[in-house]
Amino acid sequence: MDILLVLTILVVIFALAFDFINGFHDTANAIATSVSTRALSPRKAVLLAAIMNFVGALTFTGVAKTITKDIVDPFALSNGSVIILAALLAAITWNLITWYYGIPSSSSHALIGSIAGAAISAAGFAILNYEGFLKILQALLISPFIALAVGFLMMSLFKVLFKNASLYKTNKRFRIFQIGTAALQAFTHGTNDAQKAMGIITMALIAANLQTTTDIPLWVRIAAATAMGLGTSVGGYKIIKTVGGKIMKIRPVNGAAADLSSAMIIFGATTIALPVSTTHVISSAIMGVGSAQRVKGVKWGVARKIVITWIITLPISALLAALFYQLLNLIF
Template sequence: MDSILILTILVVVFALAFDFINGFHDTANAIATSVSTRALTPRRAVLLAAAMNFVGALTFTGVAKTITKDIVDPFALQNGSLIILAALLSAIAWNLITWYFGIPSSSSHAIIGSIAGASISAAGFAILNYDGFIKILEALLISPFLALTIGFIVMSIFKVVFKNNNLYRSNKGFRYFQVVTAALQAFTHGTNDAQKAMGIITMALIAANLHTTDDIPLWVRIAAATAMGLGTSIGGYKIIKTVGGKIMKIRPVNGVAADLSSAMIIFGATAIHLPVSTTHVISSAIMGVGSAQRVRGVKWGVARKIVITWIITLPISAILAALIYQLLALFS
């Protein structure tokens, strides 16, 4: 069998593995608040998130097209399949490391940094599509600040609107509503995060001359959505514990405010075809909500560790992907 075809098959397998891992790594982001407030049991929350992630993944393709063509030009990529395979191995390794330690790291940062690092290692800095790459970086950097701000605003509005309500009744009502917001959160997660694996597979197909446009084939969409849904069904309980309880003490009203805020940001990014880190957005929304509730109520030490992980993910994954590419190139 032709070596390029073998590499392309490996890319598809590892891209689906990345999507599967992304599912259980990032499941916590979508359902952490609803589990921590006991609006949903962990099992029901995970099943709900799996179903809504699957639906969301099948609904849109704009982010996948951005991944396909805006980091590097797949039509000009030499050794494209090897580059993409190195990027996937790097992103998967980083996702598993951070999952093992219960750190809500960004799968988006990991894969985007890995694609850039492997491409630079293969062809130098000139290979990057700087206009598209900078646009993606801007979305990744700006979205957490927007989520923090909107989380603060939404929670401030809730405090004014419900200040005279009975606390028990309000929390009971918000706990029921959290089922809806958790489903919405998981749906928006699928519309953005699952798109990344679709874009990577399409990049590999183009690099191997098996596909001629940046349109996402139907089988790729179904395969990536299925992998994301199955991964989500496994769950990520270590990260649920961090996101759902270690940043701040979350009540149902806080969970609803955080879910609505982050869902708005993620879906807004999907609508303009930009990838964002769902981890960054959801964690930032929780911080914003906590700040509106009580600044001292946010455990800023934990938040600082999360932010540090956000900062180091992209450069570490880029360096790791560059090294993996050089190792693969030796053997290929």
């Protein structure tokens, strides 16, 4: 069998593995608040998230096209299949490490940093599409701050609207409302995060001369959506524990405010075809909600550890990808 075809098949397998891991790693963030407030049992929340992720993943392709063409030009890649495979191996490695320790790091940062690191290792810094790459970095960096602000404003609004309401009745109603916000959260996660593996597979098809455009094939969309749905069904209870309880004590009204805020930011990014970190956005929205409730109620020590992981993910994944590329280049 032709070595290029073998590499392409390996890329497809590892890209779907990345989506599967992303499913149980990042989707845990989307349902963490609804589980922690007991609006949904973990089993029902995971099932709901799996279905909504699958639907969301099939609905959009803009983010996938951005991943395909805006970090590096797939038509200009020499040894492109090895570069992409190295990037996937690095991103998967970092995702598994952070999942094992229950740290809600960003799969988006890991993948984007890995693509850049592997490409630079292969062809130097000139290979990067700086305009597109910087646009993606801006979206990744700015979106958590927007989520923090929107979460603060959303919770402030809820406090005004329900200040005279019975706390018991309000929480009971919001617990029911949270089922809808959890579904919305999982749907928006699918519209953005599942796109990343689709973009990677399309890059590999172009690098192997099996495709001449950046359009996302239907089979790629279905395969990536299925992988993410299956990954979600496995669940990520370690991440749920961190996001759903260690940042702040979450009540149903807080969970609903955080879910609505983060879903707005993620879906807004999807509509303008920009990848964002669902982990960053959801965690930041919870911090914003907690700050509006009571600044001292936010466990800033845990939040600081999460932020540190955000910062180090991109450079570490880039370095891992560079090392993986050099190793794979020796083999192939």
